[in-house]
Amino acid sequence: MSTVIKTPRSNVVAESHGFDVGRVRRDFPVLDQQVHGKPLVYLDNAATTQKPLAVIEAIENYYRRDNSNIHRGVHTLSERATADYEKVRVAAQRFLNAADSKEIIFVRGTTEAINLVAQTYGRKHVGQGDEVLITAMEHHSNIVPWQMLCQEKGATLRVAPINDRGELILEEFEKLLGPKTKIAAVSHLSNALGTINPIREITRMAHAHNVPVLVDGAQAAPRMAVDVRELDCDFYAISGHKMYGPTGIGVLYGKAELLEAMPPYQGGGDMIASVTFEKTIYNRLPYKFEAGTPNIADTIGLGAAIGYLEQLGLDQIERHEHDLLSYATREVSKIPGVEIVGTAQEKSGVLSFTMGQIHPHDIGTILDQEGIAVRTGHHCAQPVMQRFGIPATARASFGLYNTREEVDALVAGIHRVIEVLG
Amino acid sequence: MSDLRELYQEVILEHSKHPRNYRALQTANHKAEGYNPLCGDHYTVYLDLQDGSIRDISFEGTGCAISKASASMMTQSLKGKSADEAEALFGKFHGLVTGKAGSGDDLGKLAVFGGVSEFPLRVKCATLAWHALRAALNGQQEAVSTE
Numbered sequence: 001m002s003t004v005i006k007t008p009r010s011n012v013v014a015e016s017h018g019f020d021v022g023r024v025r026r027d028f029p030v031l032d033q034q035v036h037g038k039p040l041v042y043l044d045n046a047a048t049t050q051k052p053l054a055v056i057e058a059i060e061n062y063y064r065r066d067n068s069n070i071h072r073g074v075h076t077l078s079e080r081a082t083a084d085y086e087k088v089r090v091a092a093q094r095f096l097n098a099a100d101s102k103e104i105i106f107v108r109g110t111t112e113a114i115n116l117v118a119q120t121y122g123r124k125h126v127g128q129g130d131e132v133l134i135t136a137m138e139h140h141s142n143i144v145p146w147q148m149l150c151q152e153k154g155a156t157l158r159v160a161p162i163n164d165r166g167e168l169i170l171e172e173f174e175k176l177l178g179p180k181t182k183i184a185a186v187s188h189l190s191n192a193l194g195t196i197n198p199i200r201e202i203t204r205m206a207h208a209h210n211v212p213v214l215v216d217g218a219q220a221a222p223r224m225a226v227d228v229r230e231l232d233c234d235f236y237a238i239s240g241h242k243m244y245g246p247t248g249i250g251v252l253y254g255k256a257e258l259l260e261a262m263p264p265y266q267g268g269g270d271m272i273a274s275v276t277f278e279k280t281i282y283n284r285l286p287y288k289f290e291a292g293t294p295n296i297a298d299t300i301g302l303g304a305a306i307g308y309l310e311q312l313g314l315d316q317i318e319r320h321e322h323d324l325l326s327y328a329t330r331e332v333s334k335i336p337g338v339e340i341v342g343t344a345q346e347k348s349g350v351l352s353f354t355m356g357q358i359h360p361h362d363i364g365t366i367l368d369q370e371g372i373a374v375r376t377g378h379h380c381a382q383p384v385m386q387r388f389g390i391p392a393t394a395r396a397s398f399g400l401y402n403t404r405e406e407v408d409a410l411v412a413g414i415h416r417v418i419e420v421l422g
Numbered sequence: 423m424s425d426l427r428e429l430y431q432e433v434i435l436e437h438s439k440h441p442r443n444y445r446a447l448q449t450a451n452h453k454a455e456g457y458n459p460l461c462g463d464h465y466t467v468y469l470d471l472q473d474g475s476i477r478d479i480s481f482e483g484t485g486c487a488i489s490k491a492s493a494s495m496m497t498q499s500l501k502g503k504s505a506d507e508a509e510a511l512f513g514k515f516h517g518l519v520t521g522k523a524g525s526g527d528d529l530g531k532l533a534v535f536g537g538v539s540e541f542p543l544r545v546k547c548a549t550l551a552w553h554a555l556r557a558a559l560n561g562q563q564e565a566v567s568t569e
Contacts, residue, residue, distance in 0.1 A: 361547065
């Protein structure tokens, strides 16, 4: 009798001497399909990434074996679920290099993380006549929560401008910092332009004015190693689904002393230490901010995604995507009539472009017929479109499983667009 | 591929590049905006409505080839029509682009939009100006949104 030892396909790791994209691709079942009779070329990773088997299996295993509520049951399944859930907090702490796991708050995603800070820290510290500082390249999720806060408090939203390459003008940002500024919120990597912001310099400038900084890390987390202590940011927000994990789960990192001083976000179970009708004592960090039964399964899925990224190595991923973006930029620039929007020196992952009178929506439809998935529209960053005087762009965004051959398919697809609509 | 040619027919491409009645209408007594927040397409439809019939019609704005050609051809087919006829034509057009009507034989030139029914995501593009038209006929002041 022989025993067959099955090696899970999800355990594929990058070879030490390089990044084996062919092997990596086999970890993502969704990539193995045809769209309109052509192999799928998935270039919409800034919208959401595909999920490796490790993530899919972690969620399935949780529901098959361990499903139980956490932090309350004395039974075995509850203990297992609690342990697995809390392990992810430690994994996220390591992933972001936070000082303490209690600085990791699980939320639905980046949007909820920013709303949490706006509604707790913001409502406590921003008052009439005060200012909140953001940049002109923010996603709507890092604009609207601050706008709502400013409206409620009679405060003003200030916007630091960007230049024609799509880079933050740091001197202008610094000039806008002042005694009225109560918080600054900036993206680490712009979803519409691909610009990487110099967060360390931004936090240094802001802290010189005693202004805390929230960083929207949704696009950066899957593309580069993030070290919140090195960046010295006060809050950092990420979304699981943009880093090869599930939807509906994300992380808010906050410096412990800030989180301790903030009022809770939502009330309910789990966020309390004791409740009487006269008085409720709130739970300690991080539970103070996690009211109700959390998204346990997807948290565990996020843990698997973090493990997967760490196995491959963020440095390797960053190098691979940098190579892809350079190659794509060079090849797409050669096509007459194509204009790249967002040409920052420091850039990653995102290639936004326009094609003269050809509307991005039509580009998207024709590329889809070639099996190529790109995003078209304003990318939830309408002010960025207004800054460049365009209604929309087509955007190819890369992930760790994309290849140079797929860039070639994109280039051929763009030629096809010209053929049909030019 | 044939689907793509079906969608982007020559007539449609020609109208998207050279839209007819593409201007603000000085004599307009009704107007309305149509906006698709998902893709940013944005049009204003102007009407000169006299005794319940469309004496003149024009539009301006930005959007994809489908939405612009649809707006252009809509203005051509509605000049001189009554408000009721315009409503009825929209009904038929909507049936055509959503694949719920027949061949579109009774739609005249508008039948070229039949290919849209194979692209469900583009139905909103094809009907955006029509929704704005309906809002203008009903005297709505607010921009109509596809969402």
